[in-house]
Amino acid sequence: MKFNPKNKTSNVVLLISAFVVVSLILWNTLSFFTKFKEEERQKMEIWATAHSELLQASLDDDPGELPLKVFQNNTSTPMILVNKDGSIKTNNMPKEVVEDTAYIKEKILKFSSENTPINIDQQGEHLATLYYGNSEVLNKLKYYPIALLLIILLFGAVIFFFFKTNKASEQNKLWAGMAKETAHQIGTPLSSLLGWNELLKTENINPDITKEIEKDISRLEMITDRFSKIGSLPKLDEYDIVQETKEAYEYLKLRSSKLIHFSFDSKIDAQQVMLNHSLYNWTIENLVKNGIDAMKGRGSIGIQIVPDGNYVNILVSDTGHGIAKSDYKAIFNPGVTSKKRGWGLGLSLVKRIVEEYHQGKIKVLSSSKEGTIMQISLKVNT
Incomplete structure (x- = not known):
């Protein structure tokens, strides 16, 4: 398949533009997160300073309004204050967990990983350590x-x-x-x-x-x-799948090389299936010819019909060189072929006829160096 160079260039430009836009959004988000985190750090340092001043002012019985104002304004950042005597005070955390020592220890470790603890000192004396986590907005x-x-x-x-x-x-x-x-x-x-x-x-x-x-x-x-019929939705009529397959088999057998050994076997005498006569024959013809090409004109082709519940399976086998397991699905794509002069449309047409027109299924049942078995499954009329 060939692509228009202009369209290809446009796609590359769009892809690069999208990548640049996404990168800018992520970079701006990261920058905003970093800045917001720095501001929150500054807010906690102010709180620590206010706490230190409050302790000093309490000695003089004059705490002042500023420290109290700082405490009142901090309503979003969770904090744990560990005093020098080991006593703990929490802020913006659930009241019911204050007495839970294990929970407090776990939170201290978490807060320490999120933000560096702030030491509260006064005149060279260590008074307390402030552990704080990320606010809800920051998270x-x-x-x-x-x-x-x-x-x-x-x-x-x-x-x-x-x-x-x-x-x-x-x-x-x-x-x-x-x-x-x-x-x-x-x-x-x-x-x-x-x-x-x-x-x-x-x-x-x-x-x-x-x-x-x-x-x-x-x-x-x-x-x-x-x-x-390929160019429009074909009409399906009721046919005997055994008879239709046998007719296609006989036609191909008479027109193929004597070096090809043909065999036909049906496990049922008759079975009515909704078919398009012309397209179904084309399907069998394509599968048989593919098998003959895989055998390079010498080998055995077998067609078998087997009942399978509400379906009937048509198996077309050959003794060719086989198909790699990784190519089981790829061989049905247009343009995929192992022939030097092939167009790669045969199996693509077969898949379209079986799955889109007949609502059936087709797959590579098995394949090895000894040969390949293709399976068509069609729903039977009950």
């Missing part, structure tokens, strides 16, 4: 970058899903357009060939020649019919 701000990243990732996932879905829709339109155009282009010379063949029948020529031409015309009509 929320700390997790803001994570929340922002999650939002951006979610937004990116939504955009990715949108573009992926849009791309798939465009590919489906392209499939339909190409198929209809191919059917249309083949239809014009086909009508002409029919007329010329009828004219040849009136001439004095070998009848076997016109019969062979009719076979080729019939083949072209079948190809045109297939492509016209």
